[in-house]
Amino acid sequence: MxxxxxxxxxxxxxxxxxxxxxxxxxxxxxxxxHAIPDVKSIRKSIGMNQAEFAKIISASSATIQS
Structure with missing residues (x-):
């Protein structure tokens, strides 16, 4: 196989x-x-900064920034 x-x-x-x-x-x-999500809007709607949001989705801050 x-x-x-x-x-x-x-x-x-x-x-x-x-x-x-x-x-x-x-x-x-x-x-x-597939639609590209508006990460900034999602992040702001739940009141998180980039570092916090990156941590909860297991991504780097650089990924969130870009």
Whole structure:
């Protein structure tokens, strides 16, 4: 099973590269978009500074700042 999983992963990586290079099209039903949350608004609404918020979500302060 491990070899099959590795081969499936490699196949997926090659497919991703082909898509990025414009060599392969993606079916629209396979494209997923996710809204980017407004971290600053969320953080402010719960009354936390960047360091506090970073700690509760296990992220670095630099990640929260960016």
């Amino acid at each position: 491990e070899k099959k999983l590795c081969n499936d992963l490699l196949s997926s990586i090659n497919e991703m590269v082909a898509i990025e290079n414009g060599e392969m099209a993606v079916n629209p039903e396979n494209v997923h978009r």
